[in-house]
Amino acid sequence: MPMTISIRDATLSDANAIALLTGQLGYDVSSEDAAARLGRILSRPDQCFVIAEVDQRPAAWLHAAIVESIEADPFVMIAGLVVDRQHRRSGIGAALLRHAEQWATEQRCTLVRLWSSAARVATHRFYEHRGFINVKTQVSFVKPVGGAQPDLQKLVPRVEEQS
Ligand SMILES: CC(C)(COP(=O)(O)OP(=O)(O)OC[C@H]1O[C@@H](n2cnc3c(N)ncnc32)[C@H](O)[C@@H]1OP(=O)(O)O)[C@@H](O)C(=O)NCCC(=O)NCCS
Numbered sequence: 741m742p743m744t745i746s747i748r749d750a751t752l753s754d755a756n757a758i759a760l761l762t763g764q765l766g767y768d769v770s771s772e773d774a775a776a777r778l779g780r781i782l783s784r785p786d787q788c789f790v791i792a793e794v795d796q797r798p799a800a801w802l803h804a805a806i807v808e809s810i811e812a813d814p815f816v817m818i819a820g821l822v823v824d825r826q827h828r829r830s831g832i833g834a835a836l837l838r839h840a841e842q843w844a845t846e847q848r849c850t851l852v853r854l855w856s857s858a859a860r861v862a863t864h865r866f867y868e869h870r871g872f873i874n875v876k877t878q879v880s881f882v883k884p885v886g887g888a889q890p891d892l893q894k895l896v897p898r899v900e901e902q903s
Contacts, residue, residue: 757798765822766897802836816844818854
């Protein structure tokens with residue numbers, strides 16, 4: 741039987757599934773942390789967090805957000821995207837990107853942008869297939885403040901590249 745794919749807004753009850761998928765993005769997140777962060781995201785109109793379901797089960801998520809800056813008009817940033825390993829290469833990532841592009845248009849933004857770790861070489865091909873253009877290379881700086889001593893390694897994803 742052909743599988744059914746549908747895209748819907750995330751709800752707090754998705755936190756556990758989102759945390760599991762986030763592990764496949766290369767970041768370990770507890771269900772509790774995912775629920776707290778998702779709650780803040782869902783309360784904001786400048787954020788879009790959607791789930792792609794395969795046969796009524798969460799199989800992927802995409803988070804997009806409007807970014808304001810002085811040097812450019814507001815744009816939509818893809819803050820995160822992951823498709824369950826079992827469901828890759830069947831059009832779900834592309835469908836989620838189309839959803840984000842449509843949302844950007846509705847928000848009167850004319851650009852969708854994203855930053856992706858240099859190690860995600862196959863993922864970069866996926867974005868290029870979808871019409872994204874690599875315009876520059878950057879370095880990523882971070883500095884803890886207020887006496888905090890966070891584990892900075894948590895900001896670096898484990899990347900399991902597929903061909
Ligand atoms: C990148 C990712 C989201 C792609 O999702 P997906 O559902 O597998 O992609 P799709 O099936 O929609 O592929 C869409 C197009 O990209 C191409 N593509 C997808 N993965 C590709 C890859 N690894 N290498 C080359 N092309 C790829 C497909 O061939 C397809 O092209 P077409 O439309 O011309 O046929 C998914 O592989 C993933 O979750 N990867 C791990 C996490 C990650 O890297 N997230 C992004 C962080 S920036």
